[in-house]
Structure formats: structure tokens, C-alpha cells
Amino acid sequence: MKVRTDAKRDEILAVARAAFLELGYERTSMAEIATRVGGSKATLYGYFASKEALFLACIERLAEQYISPALAQLEASTDDVRPALRRFGEQFLAFISTQESVATYRMVISQAGHSAIGEAFFEAGPIQIDTALARYLSGVMNRGQLRKADAAMAATHFLALLAHGEMWRHYFMNEVPVLTRPQIKRIVDRALDAFLTGYQP
Secondary structure, three states: OOOOOOHHHHHHHHHHHHHHHHHHHHHHHHHHHHHHHHHHHHHHHHHOOOHHHHHHHHHHHHHHHHHHHHHHHHHOOOOOOOOOOOOOOOHHHHOOHHHHHHHHHHHHHHHHHOOOHHHHHHOOOOHHHHEEEEHHHHHHHHHHOOOOOOOOHHHHHHHHHHOOOOOHHHOOOOOOOOOOOOHHEEEEEEHHHHHHHHHHO
């Protein structure tokens, strides 16, 4: 009986992540990943039940590395609302604007119409961010730092302000430009100006 290990799982995820980015979802097969890992498909299926499951695990790993720490820092923050949201906004925008994030989003959209990947991606990623941000906003509303409103809708509004505008068109460009730190700061400050105007006490 073969023993599954965290190290092997991590290796498979790293190799699969690179393969998906290089070849796209459709052209990446479990056989291709197994070859790159240097093992058999049976070993691969011992860790992941399907290519879809492996792809979603790659997405979850990205969220664990980049978004989860930013959300945890936000929810634990004792700063005023603006600096706390600015810090989170800059971390969030820096992550979603990377070429890897844009490529992953495109892959999900391309599969969403004929598989369960789109819905699974939404449950594993965006809905987790929405929920955590809404919890934070509900807390600051209860403390009187923002006006009382639907915290879930407020979270949606703030994320939309961050992800659209300059960032939104990147999903449709052949060559995805990398946002500079000054660009990220400018986008986040504009988003905060609009958001806080609507939700200030």
C-alpha cells in the first residue's frame, strides 16, 4: 500500500499549476501531469479524484498563500477603516492582477458553461472573500465607523470598485500588463474614496 504524503501532494500541485498555466485547462491531461511529476496516473489519482479536483486544489492553494493571510490581517485589524481597507485592497489587487491570476480566471470562465468548475471556483474563492470582508464590515458598522447597511452588499461594492476600472480590461487583453505599486495605490485610493463616500457614518 502506497503512503500519501504532504510533500508529494505539494509537488503534484506545483507541477499541475505550471502545466495548467502553460497549456490551459483543456490541453492539460492527468497523463501529462503524471509524466511531469515522474510517476504514474494511478499515483496522481491517489491524491486527486479528477483533473477538475486537481485544478480546484491549485486554486485553493493560491488563495491560502495570498488571500487568506490578507483577510486574516483585515479581520484582526484595530486600525481605522480607511488604512485597514487600504492595506487589504492593495494586497487583493496585487494578487488578482498577476498574470497567473488573470490566466486562472480566464480558464475558469472558459469551462464554466459546460462543467461544474465555475461554481466550484466561486465557492472556493470569491464567496470566501465576500464572506470574510462582510464580517469585517459588519463589525465596523456595529462600532459606528461606517453607517449601518447590508454588510454583504457593501463587501460586493468594495470588491467591484477594486476589480473593475483599470483592472477589468486586463482580462480581455492579449498581453496582460503588470500593475505597478503606484498604479495599485492609485486604484485602491480611488475605490476607497467612492466606497467611503457612500458608507461613511
